Amino acid sequence: MAKRKIIITVAQTGAFHGKEANPNIPLTPQEIADSAYDCYNAGAAIVHIHARDKEGLSTNDPNVYNEIGSRIRAKCNLVTQYSTAPANRAGTGAEDGMKLLYDPNLVKPDMCSLDCSLISTSWDGRTFVYEWFRDFLLKYAKMMKDMGIKPELECFEPTAVEDVFNILQPAGVLDDPVSLSFVMGMDKISQGAISFSEENIDFMIRKLPKDRFVNFSTISIGAKNHVPGMAMTVLKGGGARVGMEDNIYYGPGELLKSNAQMVERAVRIIRDLGFDVATPDEARDILKIPHLS
Numbered sequence: 001m002a003k004r005k006i007i008i009t010v011a012q013t014g015a016f017h018g019k020e021a022n023p024n025i026p027l028t029p030q031e032i033a034d035s036a037y038d039c040y041n042a043g044a045a046i047v048h049i050h051a052r053d054k055e056g057l058s059t060n061d062p063n064v065y066n067e068i069g070s071r072i073r074a075k076c077n078l079v080t081q082y083s084t085a086p087a088n089r090a091g092t093g094a095e096d097g098m099k100l101l102y103d104p105n106l107v108k109p110d111m112c113s114l115d116c117s118l119i120s121t122s123w124d125g126r127t128f129v130y131e132w133f134r135d136f137l138l139k140y141a142k143m144m145k146d147m148g149i150k151p152e153l154e155c156f157e158p159t160a161v162e163d164v165f166n167i168l169q170p171a172g173v174l175d176d177p178v179s180l181s182f183v184m185g186m187d188k189i190s191q192g193a194i195s196f197s198e199e200n201i202d203f204m205i206r207k208l209p210k211d212r213f214v215n216f217s218t219i220s221i222g223a224k225n226h227v228p229g230m231a232m233t234v235l236k237g238g239g240a241r242v243g244m245e246d247n248i249y250y251g252p253g254e255l256l257k258s259n260a261q262m263v264e265r266a267v268r269i270i271r272d273l274g275f276d277v278a279t280p281d282e283a284r285d286i287l288k289i290p291h292l293s
Contacts, residue, residue, distance in 0.1 A: 005278035006270045007239040007286065009081070009217060010039045011048040012259045014245030015058040015088040016123060022248040022255045027052045029064060033071030035259050036078055039243075042263035045283035046079040047072065048113065048152075050245065058087040060096050062103035069107035077280045077292050081111035081152055084140070086130070088123065094131050098140055101147065110289050111179070112149050114140060116163060117156035119192035134167055141173035150289055153180040154219070156193040161207040177213045179287055181241060184229065185221030196225040198232055205236055215287060217241040223249040226262075231269055240266045 012026055012035050019025055026035040029051075036047045049072075051064040065082055072078055082100060086092040100106060116137060120129045144151050151174065155161045161180070168174050182204045185196035194200050201218055208214045217239040220229025226247035230240045242262040250256045250265075267277050284291050 003274065003276040005282050005286065006234055006275045007046060007215065007217075007278045007283045008044045008263060008266050008270075009046040009048055009239065009241045009243075010036075010044040010259050010263055011050075011219070011241065011243035011245035012036065012039070013050045013052065015050050015083070015085060017248065018052075018056050022244060024255065024257055025244050025248070026259070027056045029067040029071055032068050033075060036072045037075040038258060038260035039263045040076040040078050040280070042260040043267040043277045044078065044263045045278050045280045046081055046111070048081045048083065048241075048243070048245070049109075050083045050085075058089060060087045060092070060099045062100040062106060065100050065109075066103070066105065066107040069109060073107070073292070079111060079280055079283050079287075079289060080109040081113065082109040083113045085113065085115055086128070088128070090126060092128070094136055098143075101140070101143055101149075108147065109149060110284070111152050112144055113154055114144070114151040115154045115156070116160040116180075117154075117183075117192060119156050119186075119190045121186070121190040123189055134163065137163070137168060138171055138173055141168055142171075145173055145175065148290070150175075150179060150287060153178065154183050155180055155204070156183045156186065156190065158194070158204060158207055161204055165207075165209055175288070177215050177287060179215040181217050181219045182233075183219045183221070185219075185225045196220055196222070196229060198228075201229070201232055201236065205238075215239060219246055221246050223247050223252070227265070227269070230266060231273070234270060234273060234275065240270060242266050
């Protein structure tokens with residue numbers, strides 16, 4: 001019997017901490033592309049991408065995303081997944097995250113994230129209110145579909161999962177298989193976000209439809225949650241998400257040396273659990289994403 005293929009997604013950078021937290025976090029387009037290639041060689045299939053400006057600050061500038069995407073595409077066939085979350089800076093809102101979709105010169109990614117919850121996040125003395133309303137989600141899920149970009153739906157709490165299958169998919173803006181992530185462990189800084197626990201993973205999984213395949217993973221935030229969340233989700237039928245966006249430590253008090261180091265650990269765990277690791281082309285087949293020409 002063939003082993004189930006597990007898709008590994010690596011989220012390398014994020015929008016919050018930088019080299020002050022871990023000097024090995026990639027921030028420039030070249031660093032992000034080099035890190036992505038190392039993760040590809042280690043076993044990752046999807047790279048989740050956040051961009052930073054020349055000062056290392058979070059940005060939604062399409063030009064930076066285009067440079068990152070071009071550099072990665074020149075090296076390998078990783079499935080590229082751009083973040084559409086608004087940059088972590090004063091004055092930004094939900095629409096700012098979607099700027100790249102309007103860029104006529106867009107180096108089109110295979111996927112884009114689409115956050116599906118109403119939350120507020122407090123960070124660095126500021127509070128951001130993320131207004132990802134249903135009309136907003138319907139508009140941009142349709143836009144992504146029309147552009148041939150597969151959404152990766154990030155769900156910070158249970159009603160967001162319900163909205164994916166009760167509101168968005170019945171509206172015809174999401175093709176099967178739906179791909180989503182349970183975001184867990186941001187509750188300390190984000191009002192409205194669910195905490196991390198196995199009980200909550202199980203609760204979110206029970207919200208998924210039983211009559212069709214859904215690709216899901218858990219974004220397990222924090223050093224204590226990261227590896228357990230990844231392993232439990234794989235055992236429960238999902239994929240693996242790792243990377244310095246979610247956790248900067250390899251072990252207690254030991255900073256990660258690279259994102260590839262965490263991908264290598266994920267590969268070992270997945271194989272030890274009796275599964276196999278999906279290549280980028282196998283991930284494209286699973287998710288019904290076109291292969292690169």
